[in-house]
Amino acid sequence: MTTEELERLLVEQPVELLHRLARGRVHRHFRAGKRRLIELLLRHSAENRQGFESDLLALIADRQSHPVGPAARPAVERPRAAAHGRPHPAHHEPEHHESPVALGAWLEGIGVPPPQPFVPDxxxxxxxxxxxxxxxxxxxxxxxxxxxxxxxxxxxxxxxxxxxxxxxxxxxxxxxxxxxxxxxxxxxxxxxxxxxxxxxxxxxxxxxxxxxxxxxxxxxxxxxxxxxxxxxxxxxxxxxxxxxxxxxxxxxxxxxxxxxxxxxxxxxxxxxxxxxxxxxxxxxxxxxxxxxxxHSKRTVPLRAGYLHPDGKLTPLFRTVGIPHGHPNYLHPEARRLFARYEDETMPSGRRR
Ligand SMILES: Nc1ncnc2c1ncn2[C@@H]1O[C@H](COP(=O)(O)OP(=O)(O)OP(=O)(O)O)[C@@H](O)[C@H]1O
Ligand SMILES: [Mg+2]
Incomplete structure (x- = not known):
């Protein structure tokens, strides 16, 4: 296939598949957004184009034979439905019974603490x-x-x-x-x-x-x-x-x-x-x-947020704290904003 065809095929793939393809090929690929990931993959593909294309096609075939529900990829169109709707049987994200934390609750308590006498730990x-x-x-x-x-x-x-x-x-x-x-x-x-x-x-x-x-x-x-x-x-x-x-x-x-x-x-x-x-x-x-x-006790707890370039801030996860070991515990609003960001930054003509 031509480079243009390859690029188009990559653009059509969900970002999870691109990350699978990038494993062992692109250093720290998990840090890259979809657009950057495609750039890096295309650059890498020059090294062994044939192997790269056959791996890509194998991943696509694998995905087609084990389809995942549409909610597994960032849902640009209907993020709330994806978060609250009935989960697809093949959908790996755990079912969420609790509603995600609101921005106000997530920000609560940040600020200068009341003065107290200093006692060394x-x-x-x-x-x-x-x-x-x-x-x-x-x-x-x-x-x-x-x-x-x-x-x-x-x-x-x-x-x-x-x-x-x-x-x-x-x-x-x-x-x-x-x-x-x-x-x-x-x-x-x-x-x-x-x-x-x-x-x-x-x-x-x-x-x-x-x-x-x-x-x-x-x-x-x-x-x-x-x-x-x-x-x-x-x-x-x-x-x-x-x-x-x-x-x-x-x-x-x-x-x-x-x-x-x-x-x-x-x-x-x-x-x-x-x-x-x-x-x-x-x-x-x-x-x-x-x-x-x-010791590993955090005196200052970490909170993770997502700041969209337009200034919109949202909790990154559904909880105030960071849910270690639950990578899919993303806040639906963060998921929606990130999908929007990807969509907006995709070169024109290649938008999904
Ligand atoms: N025993 C204590 N009780 C209450 N506050 C304390 C105590 N010890 C230090 N602090 C306060 O905790 C804050 C953070 O301390 P410090 O900058 O020393 O952290 P650090 O361990 O060096 O962090 P980093 O890894 O970011 O460098 C400071 O405002 C300090 O005054
Ligand atoms: Mg220090």
């Missing part, structure tokens, strides 16, 4: 206590309060006249932390070293990008010390999941390996998949043990 206390005995990895969900652990650990180290280095992977985050730490400790006690900025480099608390620290540790290993590394008491590596980054991960790895043995390491992250392994590795290469502080 037990895991925060535990992290600080373990830091007295060795290195610590804190692996807790986002918004849990890892900064409190960093700030208190820095305060305690400085009280013992030790230098503290705090690193983040981004210059922007380093700048934000610099402002925050200046407010907490006073500008004279805080310095910053990034590719763009060098202020108060002799301060006891230094904020820098991890690359800058790695370079300083390299220089120190070669005898060139421009920082008081001999008094270094604590190194905080925020967002330490970057250890797994294919390109930059080596910087975190080398920073940990070259970190002076008298300094404690504090690794903070919301998203390390295997923190036990990292803790074991640290224990094996450092002179003190590494303790893992881990």
């Amino acid at each position: 037990p895991w925060q206390e535990e992290a600080l206590a373990k830091l007295q005995q060795g290195d610590v990895i804190v692996s807790v969900p986002t918004g849990s309060g890892k900064t409190y652990v960093a700030v208190e650990a820095a305060r305690r180290a400085m009280e013992e006249n030790r230098t503290v280095i705090y690193t983040s992977p981004l210059k922007a985050l380093s700048n934000t932390k610099y402002t925050e730490f200046c407010r907490i400790f006073g500008a004279e006690r805080v310095g910053i070293l990034t590719g763009d900025r060098r202020d108060n480099a002799q301060a006891p608390l230094l904020i820098m990008t991890t690359e800058i620290l790695r370079n300083l540790l390299y220089d120190a290993a070669g005898g060139e010390i421009d920082l008081r590394l001999d008094t270094l008491g604590l190194v905080i590596l925020d967002e330490s999941q970057y250890l797994a980054d294919p390109e930059r991960g080596v910087v975190w790895e080398e920073t940990i390996i070259f970190c002076p043995s008298q300094a404690r390491l504090l690794l903070l992250s919301a998203s390390i998949g295997n923190p036990h392994d990292i803790a074991d590795w640290l224990t094996s290469i450092r002179i003190t043990p590494c303790y893992l502080i881990k």
